[in-house]
Amino acid sequence: MSFLAALRFLTSIPIPFKREEWDRPLTQQQFARSLVFYPLVGLILGGVLCGLYWIFSRLLxxxxxxxxxxxxxxxxxxxxxxxxxxxTFDGLAGGHRSPERRLQIMKTPDVGAMGVVAGVVLLLLEFAALASVPQDHVYLALVLMTVLSRWAMAYAVFNYPYARDTGMGKELKSGSSGWVMPVASIVAAIIVGVTGSWLGIIVMAGTWGLTVMLSAFFKGKFGGLTGDTYGALNEISEFTTLLLVVLFTFNNWL
Incomplete structure (x- = not known):
C-alpha cells in the first residue's frame, strides 16, 4: 500500500491492474511510510527513461x-x-516579504514572471547538462538524477519543519516513524553504489549537501518547507546530479 502511494503520488504512471483494497483510503501512517519508497520510485522512473532513451538515441x-x-x-x-x-520562485520574488505573505503567494493560482523564468531556465539547464554527459555515462546519469532527487525530497520532509498547519507534507512528516529516513537513505545508497560505484556515492554526497543548504534557505524564507519547496528541491537536485556527473567525467576526476 505504501509503495503504491509513493508511485501514485510521485508519478502519473498508470497501474495496469487494481485490487479492491488498493482503492481504500490510506491511513496517515501508510501514507507517511511511503517516504521509504521514494528512491525506488526514482529507480522505476530512471529505468523507464533509460529504456526510452535507448530508443530515442537510435532514431533521433x-x-x-x-x-x-x-x-x-x-x-x-x-x-x-x-x-x-x-x-516556490514566485514566493521568493519581490524582496522583503514576510514568510506568511510568501506562503499566500504560493497558494494563488496565478503564475508570476519569476516562476515562469525559473521553470524555463531549469529545463534548459537540465537539457544542457544531459547533453553534456558522455554517452557511456548517460544511463547512469538518468538513474542517479531520478533516484537522488526523490531521496532528497524524503530527506527534506523528514528533517525540516512543515510551514503550513495542514497539507500532504504535514501528513508525511507527522506520521513517519524514526526508521523511515534511515531505511530510505540505505536504499538510495545501495542503488547509487551498485549503479555508479564511487561516482554514485560522491554525487549522493553532493546532493545531500545541496539538500541541506536549500532546505535551510527555504526554511528561512517560508518559516518551514511546503509541498512546493519539495518540488523545487527535486528539480534542482535533478540538475545538480547531472552537473556533478558532467563535472567529474569531463575533468576525469575518477
Missing part, C-alpha cells in the same frame, strides 16, 4: 534524444515538481 539525433528524455520525465511526473518550482 543526440540533442533531440536528450530533449525528449527531459520532456518525458516531466510528463511521467505530471509536471508536479515543476509546478512546485514555479510556485
Amino acid at each position: 539525433p543526440p540533442l533531440l534524444a536528450d530533449a525528449m528524455a527531459i520532456g518525458v520525465l516531466a510528463y511521467l511526473t505530471g509536471g508536479l515538481h515543476l509546478d512546485g518550482l514555479i510556485d
Whole structure:
C-alpha cells in the first residue's frame, strides 16, 4: 500500500491492474511510510527513461534524444515538481516579504514572471547538462538524477519543519516513524553504489549537501518547507546530479 502511494503520488504512471483494497483510503501512517519508497520510485522512473532513451538515441539525433528524455520525465511526473518550482520562485520574488505573505503567494493560482523564468531556465539547464554527459555515462546519469532527487525530497520532509498547519507534507512528516529516513537513505545508497560505484556515492554526497543548504534557505524564507519547496528541491537536485556527473567525467576526476 505504501509503495503504491509513493508511485501514485510521485508519478502519473498508470497501474495496469487494481485490487479492491488498493482503492481504500490510506491511513496517515501508510501514507507517511511511503517516504521509504521514494528512491525506488526514482529507480522505476530512471529505468523507464533509460529504456526510452535507448530508443530515442537510435532514431533521433543526440540533442533531440536528450530533449525528449527531459520532456518525458516531466510528463511521467505530471509536471508536479515543476509546478512546485514555479510556485516556490514566485514566493521568493519581490524582496522583503514576510514568510506568511510568501506562503499566500504560493497558494494563488496565478503564475508570476519569476516562476515562469525559473521553470524555463531549469529545463534548459537540465537539457544542457544531459547533453553534456558522455554517452557511456548517460544511463547512469538518468538513474542517479531520478533516484537522488526523490531521496532528497524524503530527506527534506523528514528533517525540516512543515510551514503550513495542514497539507500532504504535514501528513508525511507527522506520521513517519524514526526508521523511515534511515531505511530510505540505505536504499538510495545501495542503488547509487551498485549503479555508479564511487561516482554514485560522491554525487549522493553532493546532493545531500545541496539538500541541506536549500532546505535551510527555504526554511528561512517560508518559516518551514511546503509541498512546493519539495518540488523545487527535486528539480534542482535533478540538475545538480547531472552537473556533478558532467563535472567529474569531463575533468576525469575518477
